[in-house]
Amino acid sequence: MEQIDVQKKMAGKKAVDYIKDGMTIGLGSGSTVYWMMKRLGELVKEGLDIKGIPSSLRTEGWAKQFGVPLTDFSNTQQLDLAIDGADEVDPQFNLIKGGGGSLVREKIVNTASKKLIIIIDESKLVDQLGAFSLPVEVVQFGYEATALQISKLGCEPVLRMNGKEPFVSNNGNFILDCPFRVINHPEQLNDDIKSVVGVVETGLFLGMTDLVIVGKDACVEVLENS
Numbered sequence: 449m450e451q452i453d454v455q456k457k458m459a460g461k462k463a464v465d466y467i468k469d470g471m472t473i474g475l476g477s478g479s480t481v482y483w484m485m486k487r488l489g490e491l492v493k494e495g496l497d498i499k500g501i502p503s504s505l506r507t508e509g510w511a512k513q514f515g516v517p518l519t520d521f522s523n524t525q526q527l528d529l530a531i532d533g534a535d536e537v538d539p540q541f542n543l544i545k546g547g548g549g550s551l552v553r554e555k556i557v558n559t560a561s562k563k564l565i566i567i568i569d570e571s572k573l574v575d576q577l578g579a580f581s582l583p584v585e586v587v588q589f590g591y592e593a594t595a596l597q598i599s600k601l602g603c604e605p606v607l608r609m610n611g612k613e614p615f616v617s618n619n620g621n622f623i624l625d626c627p628f629r630v631i632n633h634p635e636q637l638n639d640d641i642k643s644v645v646g647v648v649e650t651g652l653f654l655g656m657t658d659l660v661i662v663g664k665d666a667c668v669e670v671l672e673n674s
């Protein structure tokens with residue numbers, strides 16, 4: 449296993465320490481979340497009584513594979529805890545997410561949760577957001593015009609592809625990857641992008657993270673947002 453995967457596994461497995469009997473859990477997306485799901489499945493088999501709401505079809509598949517019971521928003525609108533990955537985390541605990549294309553469902557799930565824990569390998573810690581191209585989910589119709597409007601905010605959006613076809617999110621939308629390179633004012637940028645017609649959601653997750661678990665080579669570091 450590569451070192452980065454060891455770090456993801458360490459962070460993912462540590463996160464389940466925060467899950468308690470009776471909780472409803474937001475289940476994030478991505479390869480780090482995979483390890484959390486695997487460990488959670490083991491604990492459920494040992495008797496842990498929880499339910500989860502997945503933020504992607506892929507995570508839903510892992511839940512079924514590992515025996516993690518699921519529920520949905522028709523049964524509960526507030527979650528006790530959400531555990532999710534990230535593509536960048538800055539010192540203020542602001543995030544870029546959406547590398548896997550699940551940002552809309554992730555933002556709905558994470559916003560509905562009382563607490564959000566982010567699990568990452570240490571490469572995700574950055575001084576400033578923006579080196580990772582910001583994913584923006586847009587409706588398919590007129591996406592070229594939407595991209596032009598976003599470009600006026602200081603980047604050249606790139607339509608995410610899946611082989612020769614555009615990547616389509618679990619919500620049936622396209623993703624524009626927006627290389628801003630340096631994001632100096634994340635709140636302002638988020639507001640500006642969201643005001644563009646055709647934009648569904650941005651991958652900026654601001655002011656919602658309570659705890660970050662960083663997988664390192666031989667340990668995990670837990671960073672608390674005080």
Ligand SMILES: O=C(CO)[C@H](O)[C@H](O)COP(=O)(O)O
Nearest residue numbers: 478479480533546547548550
């Ligand atoms: O936002 C996400 C998916 O939309 C993921 O959480 C993010 O891309 C991190 O993924 P990984 O744990 O595989 O590095």
